[in-house]
Amino acid sequence: MAAPNVPSKTYNYVDRDEIWKVHVNVELESAKVWYSKWGFLTDSYKETMMESKRLKDSMMKLELPQHLKTRPPTPPEKYIQVDHSPPVPQTTQALIGWRSTVPELQLERFGKVNCGKKSFLKELGWTFEACS
Structure with missing residues (x-):
């Protein structure tokens, strides 16, 4: 399907430049006036x-109980x-x-893997059609 014909807009570049200026x-004037209006916020x-810094410095550091502290990591050479x-x-x-x-x-360090040979349906005494 062809794109509809949209008339192109004509721009007056001189007007757009004046608007930009x-x-x-306005931005420069706002920056000059900002401190007199909003400087109290700083x-x-x-x-x-x-x-906040004074309170942080004055507070005592809390010690974690021994059971909550993390131990340094063991080097892998010790257990591998x-x-x-x-x-x-x-x-x-x-x-x-x-x-x-x-x-x-x-890979089988602990012997061969044995799969189960029992059936849940046989243990209950049900027929195989009972599940369908």
Whole structure:
């Protein structure tokens, strides 16, 4: 679908420049007058910050109980020991499963995983169609 024909707007660049100059002059005049109208806010802010700093300095530091304090981290070398790997095989055929042949490097450290052979429906004495 073609875009509708929208007549382009004509701009008078001289007028736009004059409008911009007026905006800039208004900003500059506002900046000059701001302190006489709103300068009291900066004084009250400085007073508040000084009071806050004085209160922080005068307050005593609270000590955390021993059970809430964090301990420094233990270096990993203390609880992780890495043994040397067996030499890398020469061929890609021998590369497949080369680490699993060493018993110390096997993933199943606690024996083979046994999956359950029981059925909840059989334990209750229900038929398989009862669930559908």
